[in-house]
Amino acid sequence: MxxxxxxxxxxxxxxxxxxxxxxxxxxxxxxxxxxxxxxxxxxxxxxxxxxxxxxxxxxxxxxxxxxxxxxxxxxxxxxxxxxxxxxxxxxxxxxxxxxxxxxxxxxxxxxxxxxxxxxxxxxxxxxxxxxxxxxxxxxxxxxxxxxxxxxxxxxxxxxxxxxxxxxxxxxxxxxxxxxxxxxxxxxxxxxxxxxxxxxxxxxxxxxxxxxFYDLQQLALGSCQPEDIALSVLCPVVASYPDQGRAVIYGGSIHLSKDKLTVGKETIYGVVCSEEKQSDMRLTFPGDLPFLTALSQEHGVIQGTAEQILNLVPGSLARVIPVHSCLVVSNMKQLVSADGTVFETLNLHSVDF
Amino acid sequence: MxxxxxxxxxxxxxxxxxxxxxxxxxxxxxxxxxxxxxxxxxxxxxxxxxxxxxxxxxxxxxxxxxxxxxxxxxxxxxxxxxxxxxxxxxxxxxxxxxxxxxxxxxxxxxxxxxxxxxxxxxxxxxxxxxxxxxxxxxxxxxxxxxxxxxxxxxxxxxxxxxxxxxxxxxxxxxxxxxxxxxxxxxxxxxxxxxxxxxxxxxxxxxxxxxxFYDLQQLALGSCQPEDIALSVLCPVVASYPDQGRAVIYGGSIHLSKDKLTVGKETIYGVVCSEEKQSDMRLTFPGDLPFLTALSQEHGVIQGTAEQILNLVPGSLARVIPVHSCLVVSNMKQLVSADGTVFETLNLHSVDF
The missing domain is CATH 3.20.20.10 (Alanine racemase)
Incomplete structure (x- = not known):
């Protein structure tokens, strides 16, 4: 830039x-x-x-x-x-x-x-x-x-x-x-x-x-999938492969409720590993599971049975959010790939 | 209850x-x-x-x-x-x-x-x-x-x-x-x-x-307008009466992005004084100005020229939110009508 x-x-x-x-x-x-x-x-x-x-x-x-x-x-x-x-x-x-x-x-x-x-x-x-x-x-x-x-x-x-x-x-x-x-x-x-x-x-x-970029910018053509530098690691807390659904600890208080329309579906994020990120495409149904609903603390992921089988309770789902600014404003720190911790204003906001 | x-x-x-x-x-x-x-x-x-x-x-x-x-x-x-x-x-x-x-x-x-x-x-x-x-x-x-x-x-x-x-x-x-x-x-x-x-x-x-109840519950018939016990006082920062629009310091990081469809309009809150609250009706266009758009810090209010004239920069707009739970989770304290301060978990969340 x-x-x-x-x-x-x-x-x-x-x-x-x-x-x-x-x-x-x-x-x-x-x-x-x-x-x-x-x-x-x-x-x-x-x-x-x-x-x-x-x-x-x-x-x-x-x-x-x-x-x-x-x-x-x-x-x-x-x-x-x-x-x-x-x-x-x-x-x-x-x-x-x-x-x-x-x-x-x-x-x-x-x-x-x-x-x-x-x-x-x-x-x-x-x-x-x-x-x-x-x-x-x-x-x-x-x-x-x-x-x-x-x-x-x-x-x-x-x-x-x-x-x-x-x-x-x-x-x-x-x-x-x-x-x-x-x-x-x-x-x-x-x-x-x-x-x-x-x-x-x-x-x-x-x-x-x-x-950081995000899904919204990807949809606009502002960036390529591999340019997106922010993801949220959300604990998987329930998994229903037969129903093509998993639940993560990651709701609107973490991810915010900014959404994106992909095909006819409203999504709040994509679950994507680092390895697959450069191939990520915003099509629905797609190759990756989507975050399709958010409550206060719950996030609901929809995908194929096979995709959901990988989302085992106790593991972490790597969610790429729709809007990175709003995610960061909810976080107290960010951690880079090499483990460096980046504190944010939110951690200190009590002082002001 | x-x-x-x-x-x-x-x-x-x-x-x-x-x-x-x-x-x-x-x-x-x-x-x-x-x-x-x-x-x-x-x-x-x-x-x-x-x-x-x-x-x-x-x-x-x-x-x-x-x-x-x-x-x-x-x-x-x-x-x-x-x-x-x-x-x-x-x-x-x-x-x-x-x-x-x-x-x-x-x-x-x-x-x-x-x-x-x-x-x-x-x-x-x-x-x-x-x-x-x-x-x-x-x-x-x-x-x-x-x-x-x-x-x-x-x-x-x-x-x-x-x-x-x-x-x-x-x-x-x-x-x-x-x-x-x-x-x-x-x-x-x-x-x-x-x-x-x-x-x-x-x-x-x-x-x-x-x-607290909120607009969502009002729309569902769970409560009467006067039962809603939570509002957010947002500073007015810009006012355009001729365009029927005002801008408040109150965005998605404060009010969250939960929305409600009123008529054909999507709203994020209603601007309503304490005096008028019991007469509040969810019709659009209505007797009260609505919050129709939210950015990170900005809230956009739409209303008649006369309604907007009351929203002078430097004054506070009393916004009744769509979803009270998500507002509280963004706040560090609540203040009751008699001035009592109610601290919330968010104020102390650094400790955990």
Whole structure:
């Protein structure tokens, strides 16, 4: 990912919400990454404690967390998102303006949060408002999260082209309205960053999920099966080969309830050994047993009698999840293939 | 719930996975409850530390947690589930047999885990197997979890009648095969316990969700709107009245992704004040704004312009969740209307 962005001349500001681990963050640091993205103030504190100095909180500024933001170490520059006009009108304390840089969030089609990229009138108002308060405005931040609902690479490509053309119109307007003034444009989402797509006019990218990938990204064409680097080892607690069913200790509190439609079936994961992973195909019924139901602690696996016979109570089923970010946020630590333990924020979250 | 079960002469063994709080557990204790249900060994430890002595772990015995079960205090009787023939054949350590009582899990139609209630042949084999090892067999445990997928009270009633008639056949068989021997029957699930349904031949019930209820139970007819005792106060972080949309700091990591279909819409919660709660109706579009999308930290609320105008950034949206158990399992504490703080297992989970 870094090589691709370096080549395009785009700054890489990886989103650390996917791994939430200071030790994995160190690997990024060794690659020369100094700027990062997080999704909460808590996460900003966690990484600030590990020495990260330039942190964008890619979530609409929560006015109720002002005190917590102010408690970030003095030498940390925190990037904050202004996502609606009500928050833009807020009287920010001077101490906040001093330590923060601001981004105006743009809605480029995801329709979750942010100002419409086409509404120049309101955008002008927000820019002027922020600058009049002495805010240090970096530019505009967008997240093309609708790529996650795409049916494949072609649709992801279309979304990128669409966004680029809208941003280009905005940039044209800004250069007339604010001549000589430089606004940065920060984009995100792993699906569009996982393709060789044009990035004209984008200054930085904030993908996160690529660090592990998952079934959702595989289905989108963002990765190959062997790129998926996260699995959950779940104890098998009951096995019914004659019914083609096994039960694991791995429910919605561990795996989350993100799902994927494969054929006509809804799945929550695939049971796959390391050896078979590169041949994994998302077809149903397929060569591998699928996780087809989740309760709070139970996960139900469906497969052929032969597949289920391998899932003996007391053994571990290696489950590849639908959405790796949500799995990690439930875990206290990750263990790599060589046995290295990677603690996550969740282990320490009591402190914040 | 206690009054209803007392009246029916059925032992009340509430499931504590819904609240996971020692202080809420004390309220049950004050009502004379001594026997409880939990869904994990971790939870058994948590409540054992608070002095609970009779704990059923209503989850298939996980052979990999044997050591942790053995570390439960000596004076705690732990109920364990045998849910498949592979686990039934296991050579249990003597120390485990000494401190545990066993339940054979029956599948009465939910098709998640347990032996088919109609398979007398295998059930006989399991009973003999367990008794030959010196296990203290209490009887049979079932969970009619398929009531959660029911379309209403009538279907819940049907499920109960169905289960009772299957259990009656099993009891008949057992009384012939094992004359004079007493087997207990333990049932669960809040929907069927929330109705005035027959309980003939059921010795104990293990409902849990009734302690808070939620939108799922409301939709099933298990409770009235004013019975729902759990809501999540989520900070509003962006508001777009003209688009009928607001964004809260409350995503799938807080609310979980359990959903409900209302009309043709999928919802993850309702925004409702205390004052309006008793009039809450599950119709879409309705009188209240609905939570219609969840990302990791974002929740998207849809409503009329007027409703959204009330959701000002910096204020709190009171969200009634679809599934209260999963919300609590994400929280570290609950706060009651009078300000009392109820810590949950999650706050202490690092210890186990």
């Amino acid at each position: 870094k090589q691709r962005l370096d080549k395009a001349g785009v700054r890489f500001r990886p989103h650390f919400k996917t791994h939430q681990s200071w030790k994995i963050a160190e690997i990024f640091s060794q690659e020369g990454i100094r700027q990062i993205t997080v999704s909460s103030v808590t996460m900003a504190h966690y990484f600030a404690r590990q020495g990260w100095k330039d942190i964008t909180i890619a979530f609409p500024l929560n006015l109720r967390e002002m005190d917590s933001i102010l408690m970030l170490p003095e030498d940390v520059t925190v990037g904050l998102l202004i996502s609606d006009s009500s928050t833009a009108s807020y009287s920010f304390p001077k101490s906040l303006l001093k330590k923060s840089v601001f981004w105006i969030e743009l809605d480029t089609g995801h329709h979750r949060s942010g100002f419409s990229v086409a509404d120049f009138h309101i955008l002008t108002w927000v820019i002027d408002k922020l600058c009049s308060t002495g805010a240090h405005l970096q530019g505009f931040l967008f997240h093309d999260g609708h790529t996650y609902n795409a049916t494949g690479i072609e649709e992801i490509r279309e979304i990128r082209y669409n966004t680029l053309s809208r941003l280009s119109l905005l940039r044209e307007f800004l250069s007339e309205k604010y001549p000589g003034r430089n606004f940065l444009f920060s984009g995100g989402d792993t699906p569009s960053c996982s393709q060789e797509l044009p990035m004209e006019g984008i200054d930085e990218m904030r993908p996160g999920n690529f660090v | 206690k009054q209803r079960l007392d009246k029916a002469g059925v032992r009340f063994r509430p499931h504590f996975k819904t609240h996971q709080s020692w202080k809420i557990a004390e309220i049950f204790s004050q009502e004379g409850i001594r026997q409880i249900t939990v869904s994990s060994v971790t939870m058994a430890h948590y409540f054992a530390r608070q002095g609970w002595k009779d704990i059923t772990i209503a989850f298939p015995l996980n052979l990999r947690e044997m050591d942790s079960i053995l570390m439960l205090p000596e004076d705690v009787t732990v109920g364990l589930l045998i849910s498949d023939s592979s686990t039934a054949s296991y050579s249990f350590p003597k120390s485990l047999l000494k401190k545990s009582v066993f339940w054979i899990e029956l599948d009465t139609g939910h098709h998640r885990s347990g032996f088919s209630v109609a398979d007398f042949h295998i059930l006989t084999w399991v009973i003999d197997k367990l008794c030959s090892t010196g296990a203290h067999l209490q009887g049979f445990l079932f969970h009619d979890g398929h009531t959660y997928n029911a379309t209403g009270i009538e279907e819940i009633r049907e499920i109960r009648y169905n289960t009772l008639s299957r259990l009656s056949l099993l009891r008949e068989f057992l009384s012939e095969k094992y004359p004079g021997r007493n087997f207990l029957f333990s049932g669960g699930d809040t929907p069927s316990c929330s109705q005035e349904l027959p309980m003939e031949g059921i010795d104990e019930m293990r409902p849990g969700n009734f302690v």
